[in-house]
Amino acid sequence: MIGLNLCPFAESVYRGGRVRFRVSEQRTAAALLAELRTELTELQSADPAQCETTLLIHPWVLADFIEYNDFLEVCEATIAELDLEGELQVASFHPHYQFAGTQSEDIENYTNRSPYPMLHLLREASIERAIAAVPDTDEIYRRNIRTLRGLGHAGWLRLWSD
Numbered sequence: 001m002i003g004l005n006l007c008p009f010a011e012s013v014y015r016g017g018r019v020r021f022r023v024s025e026q027r028t029a030a031a032l033l034a035e036l037r038t039e040l041t042e043l044q045s046a047d048p049a050q051c052e053t054t055l056l057i058h059p060w061v062l063a064d065f066i067e068y069n070d071f072l073e074v075c076e077a078t079i080a081e082l083d084l085e086g087e088l089q090v091a092s093f094h095p096h097y098q099f100a101g102t103q104s105e106d107i108e109n110y111t112n113r114s115p116y117p118m119l120h121l122l123r124e125a126s127i128e129r130a131i132a133a134v135p136d137t138d139e140i141y142r143r144n145i146r147t148l149r150g151l152g153h154a155g156w157l158r159l160w161s162d
Helices: 010-015 029-045 065-081 107-112 124-132 137-161
Strands: 019-023 053-057 088-093 118-123
Touching (some): 029 053
Parallel strands (some): 019 053
Antiparallel strands (some): 053 118, 088 118
16 A cells, blocks of 8 residues: 555555554454444544554454445444544455456456455544645546556565565
């Protein structure tokens, strides 16, 4: 993500030590949901200067992408239930991530692929500030596709083996 500049906003937050990494040991979606609720409330109450965002990595649950994708609706409902709409949102990353209208191995899917299923909890105020600093946010997506197509599958695999 940072090395290829797929997210131009990630490096400063990461280098500033404002990313909380949580590896979940949960084995069921229900238990993960309980942990998600905790992480959402902790992020909401944390000082953004100390914790800007959270990566909730869950290697033992929702390995199936369809189940994971369905769980994202539960995440949205949980944000609403906690009255955090407009404050926090969830971005999705998964080893088998697939955008609608693509084939499984289309390289553009790799922009949202990760070694393990992961929920990225983001502050909407941070997103708004980042977007305001970029003249054309759609160009980020287009550039990412160009980057990954130029890299190709072989180049992608080399990144993981180096």
